[in-house]
Structure formats: C-alpha cells, structure tokens
Amino acid sequence: MSSPIASPAASPAATSASSASSSAASSSAPDPSPAVPETGRAGGGGGDRRRWLALAVVMTAAFMDLVDVTIVNIAIPSIERDLGATFGAIQWITAGYALAFAAGLITGGRLGDIYGRKRLFLIGISGFTVASALCGFAAGPEMLVGSRLLQGAMAALMVPQVLSIIHVTFPAHERGKVFGLFGAIVGLGSVSGPLLGALLTQWNLFGLEWRPIFLINLPVGVAGVLLGRRFIVESKAPKALRLDLVGVVLVTGALLMLIYPLTRGRELGWPLWGHVCMIGSLGVLAALVAYERRKARKDGSPLIELSLFRVKSFAAGVAVQLTFGVALGIFFLVWTLYMQIGLGWSPLRAGLTGVPFSLAVSVAAGLSVQKLVPRFGRAVLQAGALTMITGLLLYIGAAGRYGLEINSWQMAPPLLVMGAGMGLIVAPLTDAVLSGVPREHSGSASGLINTTQQMGNALGLGLVSVVFFGVVDDRPANAMREAFADGFQHALWWVVAVLAVIFTMMFALPSKRMTDNG
Template identity: 60%
Template sequence: MPENKTPHSPTAAVDPRRWAALAVVLVAAFMDAVDVTVVHIAIPDIQAETGASTAQIQWITGGYALAFALGLITGGRLGDLFGRKRVFLVGVAGFTVTSLVCGIAGNPELLLAGRIAQGAMAALMVPQVLSIIHVTFPKNERGKVFGIYGSVMALGTLAGPLVGALLVEWNLFDLAWRPIFLVNLPLGVAGLLAGAWLIRESKADKAEKLDVTGVVLATAGLLMLVLPLTQGRELGWPAWTYLSMIGSLPVLGLFVAWERRLLARGGSPLVVLSLFERRSFAGGQGVQLLFGLASGVFFLAWTLYLQIGLGWSPLKAGLSGMPLSAAMMAGAGLSMQVLVPRFGRVVLQGGALLAAAGMAGFGLLAHHYGADIALWQTMLPLVPMGLGMGLIIAPLTDLILSEVPHEHAGSASGLTNTTTQLGQAVGVALSSVIFFGHLGSGDPASQVHAMPRAFNGSLWYVAAAFLAAFVLLFALPRRSPGTPSATGAVAEEREPAHAS
C-alpha cells in the first residue's frame, strides 16, 4: 500500500508548480507592503474631498496598521489549523472587497471602516505567504526564495509613496485619490483565481480547534500596547496611554500562562512557546523587533524632512528613495544566493554595520548642508543603508523559520510579522521623543527651519538600533541548518513533520 504523503511531510514530492505559486503569494505580499504606505501621499486629497477631520485622517492611516498587527498571530494560526491555502484565499478575497469599499467610499466613516477591515484581511493573507513558502519549498531552494521575497518586500515598501504620488497626479478617469485602492481589484481577482489553481493545500497534521481564549488575551494585550504607541503622539500622550501600556504587561503575562497551561493539557495553543527555545527563532525575533524600530523612526522622519523640511513634491520625494529600494533588492538577492551560503551569520552582521554607516553618513550630510542639500546627496547614503537592510531582511526570515516544524509554520510566521509591526509602532512612538523633540512645539509645517536638525538627530538613533542588532545577531547560529556549507556541500534535510 503506497505511503500517504501530506504536502508538509518531509517525504512528500516537491510541488512542480511551486514557482508559479510563489509568484501568486508574492503579489499578495507586495499589495500589502504598498498599501501600508500608499495612503500617506493621498491624505491632502482625501481630506479635501471627504471632509475628514484630523482625528479621522489619523485613523484612516493608523487603523489599517493596528488591525493588521492585532490579527497577524491569529491569522497565522488559522492557516495551520484550517489550511494555509484556504485562509490565504479568504484573505485575498476579503482584501480585494475591502479595497473596493475604500475606493468607492463617499464619506470618511466608510473609508475608515474599509481601512480597518482591509488591515484585518491582510492579517489573514500575509502570514500565509511565509508559511506557504516554508512548507512548499525544500531547504536547498529556500535561500533563493527568501532572497526573492526580501527583494519584493523592499520594492513594495518603497514603491508605496511613489505609486501613490503617480496615481494621484495622473488622476485616472477623474477619480483623484481613489485608484490607490482600486488598483488592488485586478491584482486581487487574478491572485484569487491563480492561487486556487496553483497553490497546494497544507495544514497541521492534527488540526485542533482555535484557541479562542488565547486569541482574546493576545488581542487585548496587543491592543493595549499598540494603540497608545500608534495614537499617543497625535493625542499628546494623555494619561490613559501610559496606563494602557502598563496594563498590557499583566494581560500578556496572563496570555503566556494560559498558553503554557493549554499545552500541558494537550491542547493547541495560539503561540507555541517552545519555539522560543530555539536560538534561531528567539534571537531572530529580537533582531526583527530592532529592524522594525529602526524603520519606524527613519521613514517617518525621512518623509517629513523631504516634503516639509525641503519642500519637495511627493513625486520627487518618492523618486529620491528609489536607490534605497534598488539597493535593498540587490542586497537581499546577493545575501541569500551568494554570501550567506558561504559566510553564514556574519553577512547579516555586516549588513547591520553597513546600514548603521549609511545612517551616520546621512546624518553628517544633513548636518553640513541643511536645507540646501541636493537630491543626489540624499540618495548617496541610502545605497549602503539599502544594501545593509537587504543583507539582513531575507536571510533573517530564513534563519527564524529554519528550525520551525512545518506543523507550526503559520504560527511562527504570524508572530514574526507581529514582531516587525510592533517594532515599527514603537519606532513611530519614539519619533515623538526623538524627531519631534528636536523639532520643538507647534505644527511641523511651521518648524521648517528646524527640520534638518531634527532629522539629523533621529538618524543617530536609527544607527544605534542597527548597532544593537549587530550585537544581538550573535545569538543566532553561525549557519542556518540545511544551508550549503563553505565547501558547497548541502546538509541533509532533517525536518520533523510534527511538533517537537
């Protein structure tokens, strides 16, 4: 009788359509990466047409990120339990429908509701991307795949403002800002049809019921932590923001206690805490947090510096970031396909130092030239920063997931994405102390003269975060299990099909 081989079994045949399936999930990841930032460029047009208040605009931009961050862990676990392909397709369908809602919204209330729902659908869709990659590709191909993934994410993050600027300026079909959402419709429909055909289904061997208590506790704890970090600066840090962040600690502690108890009773926890016993996973989460923190501080300060401090148009500001995107793509591909297989962890540490050097160089240029800095001078330090970030982002994902059993790929993926989102939220919150602290009180538009000094001050904190990541990377193994060795020999694949 032939052996029954599940898609995630180590003895299962390699999926011949895996590269086509990869294209589908990467398009979904790209859509999310773009949608995180694309709306910022269109804020003036949205406010003018819909009459949205300042508070509503803040929630239109922050509501997506908040719903996304809160749902990632649950979304990843749902894929483990009920099928990664199934949950991915539900997420893509929901993301497409909510994009339509945002695109046709005639008032700020509907647009806000659409953005929050869009973030929730992204939380179903995005964790499946990494978990589908993890269970679909054999170890000897994952280096190349994660290099491609890192390049696509880098492109999406930097393309958001540029895509938004172009769509708003083109005013397609006289729709003003609406195409920034409507452009997702053809991509979503194509992704839904292609995904249903190309992606192979996979899920945990023993599909237990969802840990509802864990979902409630995790969501409540993260909400109490992330909401103040997301909205605190705009609200002037009232007392409730501090109380909420302090209160999140016992709630998250209760969540950890519940997960341990559930696992001891033989249940299926939302987060498999034993994953943190693996150096690659635990250390990688810390680096991911610092990476998100550095991004949160840099991109907010950089955007305000270029558009308000230097008076550049959204399109010019977006174009100035293209070297960063190109360098990140090059670094991601080079690290996974050439450098990491030969040199291992030291490549990531070199990337951290390179990114820190880029930020220090940018700080020196901003300090010396002030508001007279030229376009090419703002581009120059973005090259080492982009290369450094690219050298980190792709292999870090591979290292984090390298020792994760297929059984828990979704949970690990959701937690990894949540860590990044949390880091970015902390980074944006720190900007109130770092960037806006240097800027002084009052509307940023009235503090143009202080922008270069505030931006310069922020960059040293970003450089410090990358230096801290360099140190923390020592916690990771020198090589990812299963990567080619220095002699070119590929380690034998030994992945358990079940949880350890």
C-alpha cells in the same frame, strides 16, 4: 508581506520583505503534506501547468499586499490635505494596518491549517479587495482608518497562506526555482510600490487625488478571486487542530493597549488613562504567557508555542526583529514627512529619490544570501547594522549641511549605503532565527517572527509622536519647514541608537549559518 524595502515611508519596507517570506510560511510549514489527495501537488513532475497558474495567483496577491504597504505613505501629505486628517490619524492610517496585520497573522495561519488554505486565501483576498474599495471611497479620516484596520486584518488571513499553498503545490525539486521567483516579486514590489504611489497621486486621475492608490487593487483582487477558485488546490493540516480564541483575544488586547495610547497620546495631551493602558498591557502579556502554558499542557494547541523561546537563536532573533521593526517604523514615516512637508517636494520626486535605496537593498540582499552568509554567517548581519548606521550618519550630515536646499542627488550616497546595509540584514535574518528551531515548530516560529516584526513596526510608528513631533511641536507655525528638517535629523539619531542595540543583540544569533530545520 509585510515589508522588502520601500522607499519613502513605507514603514514595512524591509519588514515587508522578510514578512513576505516568514509570514507567508506561518500557516504551517511543518505540515509536510496536505490532507487532500496527492494530486493536490499538481502532478509533481512538471506535467500539470495549472500549478504555475496557481503560483501566479498567490504571487500576485503577495505583490498586491506588499505594494499596498509601501504605496500608502508616499500619499500621506495628499491624504492629510484632502481629508483634513490630524497627524494622529495619519499615524493610524499606517500603524493601524501594521497592528491589525500583526495581531491576525498567527490566527490567520492557524485558520488556514484548520479550515483550508485555499478557502482562507480566497476569504482574505476578497476582504482585502472590499477594504481597498472602502479606503478608496473614504469620506473622512475616521472611515479611512477603520478601512485600513480591516485591510490589515484581511491581509493577515491572505498572506500566511501564500507559501503554504506553494509548499503543497510544488514538489521539493521545484521549490528552489519557485522561491527564487518569490524573492524577485518581493524586490519588484519594494521598488514599484513607492513609484506607483507617487505616479498615481501626481497624476490625480479623474480628480481623485490619492484614492487610486487603493482603487487599483479592485481589478487585481477580483481577478485573484476568480482565478484562485479555479486553479488553487485545497489543502489542510493532516491532523485536527483547535483555534485558541482566548489567546487571540489576549494578544490583540495587549497590542491595542500598548499601541493606541502611544499613537494618540501626543494629540490628546498624554492623558492618565493612556499611561495606565500601556502599563496594563504588560499585565495582559503576562496573562497571555500563563494561559498559553496552561493551554499547551491541556491540549497541545496553544496559539503561541512558548517552548520556542528556549532556543537561544530564536529568542534573540525575535528580539532583533522587534527592535528592527521599531527602527523602520520611525525612519520611513519621518522620511516621507521630511521630504514632502519639510522640503515641499512632490510625491513623484520623493518616490524617485528612494529608488537608489530600494535598488541597493535588492542587490545586497541577493549577495548576502547567495555569497556572503554561507561564508561569514552572523558577521554579515552585524556588518549590515554597522553599514546602516554609517548611512544614517551620512544622511544626518548631508541634511545638516545643505538644510532645506538639499537635492535628491545629495541624498543618494547615504541612501545607497543605508540600502546596502538593510539588504545584508533582511534577507538572511529569518533563516538565522529559524536555524535552531525544531522542524515541527517551524510554522509557529515563522508566524511569531513576522508578528514581532509588524508589532515593532507599529510601535515605531507610534514612537514618531515622541522622537519627531516632540521637536516639531516646540516650533512656531511660521518655522514649520525648518522644524520638520530638525525633527528629521533628531529622529535619525534615535534610529542610529536603535541599530546600535540591534548590533549588540545579534551576538546571540548563530555564528555560522546552520541547516534549515523548517
């Protein structure tokens, strides 16, 4: 939830930030009231303090998910050494979570509408805690990858319920304050995740090396389950809905057919079956579209509301989210590999190096929403893309100039510029995308937005095989550090190109900020 912004290699850093807001809303923002007594709103007038305890529970779960996304990548080199994991497995430790999260978000939101948001939240946080334990005690890379997939799937049940629970728990006049707190939690998670991961890895608690980054979730998760059972009020959609199981199977299959061969292709020598799967995924997506159209005509409860794509701003915004996720997926993973393997830095040094980036994102995000977007509209997002490109070019120049002797303070200026650019994009983008969406479809739209973010992130992580390891693999073993440095610069040029495409695509977004319909 997912994101936003993490430091080293937290691929969903920015994704997590807006994912934290848009995905959590995916369950059913359009439902104005729950199918429970109005006391479910905890008094509405401010007398019932239980709702604030419920808020603390769901906020903690959102924080735990965001930190878990951003905490892992900083420990990747330690995981690689301890488990003897291949780079393909390393990619799946990050991409697998994002893929399972993306594939399950829409389904998780719909399940909350049907069976109860509190129930799904408790199932999700319980499963997330169990999966964290499995990750922490993983005996090998295969078990860790499988546990990360389970963790992502459980997050997909937990995260979409967060803003829905807030929506039905707090009256309208209090939600501004609550969402402000929510934004602060997202910012705190983006900064603290990489630092916490670096500290836990560096301290090597009880000789467990990287494992505490997962095990730390256990007491938090158990407390969340116990307090959630007591303080969260149950709510459901006011009308009966049906789960589109065929749609779930088709969308999950299409994602797996695309991402799996892309991630494993380099390690397996790019086999023919991989190319067939990637091409075949387009056919599965076409079948999904055809089925969802038929499903909408038949009973009005498709998994994906295809009519949303007739809204120009939404269609363009989803394309921007997908492409932006690709850029982030490439940058954050390559960034960590560059600092910790290419430059030989410790996890703590790498984590501290990313602090200026995270702080710049937080500051710029606040300014963009409160001051800039209401006045300048779409131009703020485009300025963010150009600012990120400027930061990347500065980074390429610094990496080329100083080589393997580059220091953290020499990285700070480009990281500040990049962070400022990202902050101008991630905070207002979801609102811009949803601005033209009818109120009754805002929940479905939010789910689609976050799913495409996570899918783009997983795709970007898969592309690391091409844009980074394609350079590294051509170098002799005795020049591996130089190869990682060169691969990093090469990958940054790819990110620059992707951001240039994003800048162009943003012309299809609303030129001025419109009233939120959701």
